[in-house]
Amino acid sequence: MNKEVRVRFAPSPTGALHIGGVRTALYNYLYARKTGGKFLLRIEDTDQNRFVPGAEEYIKGALDWLGISPDESPWNPGNSSPYRQSERKPMYMQYALDLIEKGHAYYAFDTSEELDAMRERLTAARVVSPQYNSITRTQMKNSLTLPEDEVKARLASGEAYVIRIKIPRKEEVRLHDLIRGWVMVHSSTLDDKVLMKSDGMPTYHLANIVDDHLMKITHVIRGEEWLPSAPLHVLLYKYFGWEDTMPEFAHLPLLLKPDGNGKLSKRDADKHGFPVFPMDWKDPNSGETAMGFREGGYLPEAMLNFLAFLGWNPGDHKEIFSLEELVEAFSIERIGKSGTKFDINKAKWFNEQYLRAKSDEELAAYLIADIEKEGLSIDKEKAAKIAHVMKxxxxxxxxxxxxGKFMLIAPSKFDDEIAGKRWNAEVVTVLATYIEKLAAHTGEFTPEIAKAVLEESAEANGIKLGKVMQAVRLAVTGVGAGPDLMAVFSIIGKEELSKRIKFALDTLQVL
RNA sequence: GGUCGAUUCGUCUAGGGGUUAGGACGUAUCCCUUUCACGGAUAAAACACGGGUUCGAUUCCCGUAUCGACUACCA
Structure with a gap:
């Protein structure tokens, strides 16, 4: 009895995929995996004016990066091809015509000037919401008001027209949402939305219903911004006679600005210096590049975890979830209703958790790449050691x-404040002795040995090691803070260590 | 303006007619430590307001307020 779950992510290729869209995709993916269903990607490119080159590839790239690639898409089609609405263009007209035949839609010939004039007139007459509806359509140029002959003549002459849905004057439209429960809307507040545009393309409203039906979509999981038009969609399913297979709806809470109010936008990214796009995006029109999470150093598994928790939670106190664990724990019932402010601090925290969980070897690869970018080189073993103490x-x-630059690059100057406070005759004595003992030492230079020798150097001069440690650190690294000093010594090596100490001894003055 | 939606610590949230309202991020303090960080511990911090219903409401109902989304031949 239970049919296979099929969900879709349906972005329009008008620019970079927003992080909110990524979360929508994630939830769709999780639900599909959880239920053993299919996750499809459909490109909603019915607005040819807003088409942006590269946007489609960007969407694909972003999903691939995060590891939530669709089961069916323009690049790996299933049985519901094509997956771009522009390529499905020939399919839509027949459905619009079917609606006209059933008396649920009509042709409209109004020019945009006439539409503007209508709205102005209504506004002047203090009509609360000027729209093309059951009242106003009687005064416009359409197949409901024009004589049949004239309509035919206009169509035959190739005059531009749109097809609008004929919204009933009085009808209660009931909509069930898996997250919000029943939502009731009166049809008198809906307007006669355009279904087919004058360029022969369907609008989102028509295309979405036709495609979801044809693609056998069972659950529509999308952002809350679609809630107001959902009643229209319900009406469309009814008029097509597809009520029995109408998908379930789940309208996701919005992602909000971190401060103040409103939807999260690119402006916030610029303002706060954090990304809102999954990857860098170079706008082909302006040439400007917007920062991406990937390039910003966010790990895909951390992003996934962070995003999943924006509006959903498993109900217990566990927070670190792998993709597999998210799939296992996910349920639509546990998605929240209210908007969620975007907290970049939490994203960073997740990133730290995942970063620390990585092996030294894996991290060493990042380190090596960065080091080589500066024209320096390092062997894997040493890089792994540095990664270990730095992570x-x-x-x-x-x-x-x-x-961790100081691991490879000797300090050329020293932190003045620490130097002023900590650099003294005792340190100089200890370090001078240390160099001597270092030169005498043979064999492996482990952190333990580094420490033992340093302790000897201090004791030989009757000085407590703790008193001079900060200054020793300063001498070798140039700064007053960092990872375990003896581990640093061991990584740097005896020779380099001696060199650095000599330089410090020559440079720093005892006041 | 209209329609729809939402409202628990600063933020993400758990909870649900009787609880010391729980966790996490962030913040503060302490411990660990040669420093910083990590880690550990502790602390401050919330049920928007007003009416009902009820023995009892943060929880249910109704209003109000606030916030948000939508209000295109855009999606």
Missing amino acids: ERATFPADLWKE
Whole structure:
């Protein structure tokens, strides 16, 4: 009895895929996997004016990066081809005509000037919401008001026209939403939406219903911004006679700005310096590049985890979920109703968790790439050691090198504040002794040995090691903070260490 | 303006007619430590308001307020 679940993500290729869209895709993916169903990607490119080159590839790339690639899409079609609405163009007219035949739609010949004039007239007459509806359509140029002959003549002459849905004057439209329950809307508040545009393309409303039906979509999971037009869609299913197979609806809460109110937008990204797009996006028109999470150093598994929790939660206290675990735990019932502010701090926290969970070897690869970008080189083993001591303090892979540069590059200057406070005759004595003992030492230079030798150097001069540690760190790294110093010594190696200490001894003055 | 939706710590949220209203991020303090970070511990921090219903409401109902979405031949 239960048919296979089929869900779709249906973005329009008008630019970079917004992070909110990515979450919608994720929820669709999770639901499909959870139920053993299929996740399809349909490109909604019915607006030829807004087509942006590269946007389709961007959408595909973003989903691939996150590992939530669709089961059916323009690139790996299933049995519902084509997956681009522009390529499905020839299919829609017959459905619109069917609606006209049934008396649920009509031709309209009004020019945009006439539409504007109508709205102005209504506004002037203080009509609350000026729209093309059951009242106003009686005063416009359409197949409901014009004589049949004239309509035929106009159509035959190739005059531009649109097809509009004929919304009933008085009807209660009931809509069931899996997240919000029953929503009731009166048809008098709906307007006669355009179904077929004058360029022969369907609008979203028509295409969406026809395609979802033909593609046997069982659940429509989309953003809350679609809730107001959902009653129209319900009406369309009814008029087509597809009520029995009408999909279930689930309208997701919106992603909001981190401060103030409103939908999260690119402006917020610029304002707060965090991305809202999954990957870098170069706008082909303006030439400007918008920052992406991927290039910003966010790990795909961290993004997935973070995004999943924006509007959904498993109901227990577990927070770190792999994709597989998300699939297992996911349910539409546990999706929240209210809008969610975008908290980049939480995203960073997730990133840190996943970064630390990675092996030293995996992290070393990032480190090596960054190091080679600067024309330097390092062997894998050493890179892994650096990754090991640096990963606890990194948020992004790039931090490994950014914060750990001193491992390969000797300091050329020293933090003045620390120097002023900590650099003294005792340190100089200890370090001078240390260099000597280092030179005498043979064999492997482990952190333990580095420490033992340093302790000897201090004791030999009757000085407590703890008192001079900060200054020792300063001498070798140039700064007052960093990972375990003895581990650093071991990684740097005896020779380099001695060199750095000599430089410090020559450079820093005891006041 | 109209229609629809939403409302628990600063943020993400759990919960649900009787609870010390729980967790996480962030913040603060303490511990660990040669520093910073990690880690551990602790703390401050919330049921928008007003009416009902009820022995009892943060929880159910109704209003109000606030916020949001939508209001195109865009999706």
